[in-house]
Amino acid sequence: MHKKQLFETYIMQNIDSAYRFAYTYAKNREDAEDIVNESVLKAIKSINYLQKSEHIKPWFYRIIVNTAFTYLKRRSKITYLDYEKSFAETDGTEDDYSELTLNSMIEKLEPKYKSIIVLRFLEDMSLKEIGQILDINENTVKTRLYRALKLLKIDMEGEVHEKI
């Protein structure tokens, strides 16, 4: 199947995960939707740069990350310390998981650590894929992952450790 169709099929099947990934950066529905839509547009325009179809997920996620940073910078809304506040501004109740202590702790992490935690544990991506998405080498991914877990005070010997 052709790359363009492949992408269109991919996005229709994975729009939820694209949206929730964008949501981790935007933290509100409106921005997350804008980011997804803009990312789709960018992806279609540059679909020919996608060399191998199996790269589609890391490739598209990378576009989301870049778009999210640009978008949020433009709106001067990098408010990762304001987690509770920005959440209170949204109307959605179904998305409200503010009671999750761990989640709010993740939200307080610097973006570079947060991305890795989200990609590794919530998106189940390999260290290699994370490296591709964030444009850093695998060792840096590993270092940041450990550092992030340490910040979260997660027992490295515990269940989380098995997933690394």
Add this chain to the structure above:
Amino acid sequence: MKRFDDLKTEYENIKASDELKGRVKNTMTREDGKRNGLKIGLGLAASLAITAMLVVNFVPSLAYAMSDIPAFAPIIKVITFGKYENVDKGYSAKVVTPKIEGLLDKELEKRLNDELKENANAIILAYEQDIRELKEVFGEETIHMGVESDYIIKTDNEDILALDVYILNVAGSSSTKHTFYTLDKKTGELLNLKGLFKDNADYVTVLSDYIKTEMIRRNNEEEGMFWVESDPEMYLEAFQQIKTDQNFYIDEDGRIVICFDKYDVAAGAQGSPEFVIPDNIVKAILK
């Protein structure tokens, strides 16, 4: 503290709204529309080019047939053997099957013609399957997808018959894949790139080095968009070297022309790039 698994469940409960789905679909359709407009323009230009090529190529061939050929020698030529056309809402296909005639080596002729026929059938099958798959995913929605396969006679003179059988996939953007058949009319043989050169000649390096220089020149002087440097950011790999059996044909002046498919070595705007290799580059290693 809640465990990651709980957090993951919460995370997975975040769903895209129907509005977003609609918006994204719109974005994709809009992009499709833009590109299809462009494609029609290109398609027309391409078919004009084909017509011109046929005229140019057939005339010398006819003249040749009338004058110089001993009466009984078969004329090596290409004819259109089959044509498949289908239009189904946004989907369309045109598959033209060429047939080579007049080779003394009937086995080779059969092998080539079987291959041409099988390839055409495979394209038609793949097209029909794609339509089925797309209809499953998109239902009655109009998705634009098309395939066109035809042939171009690149060279037809006393020595050479060169045929370019291409398949053009149009689905928003388009990609083209070429297969070249270059026949030596004097010997009736199908030429391969390696066979043009002396046995131990490193033709891959010689040709690749020339092509690299030429790519850089075109990038600088002709707004070329060849990938001469890798860009890991976009998963781009710079052109390294040609394949040992790289696509090629021999042009009217007997020069080797090295061919790449669209997107192989350059941005799509570059089309399917060709590099005419000057005689002095390969003189020393040619057979």
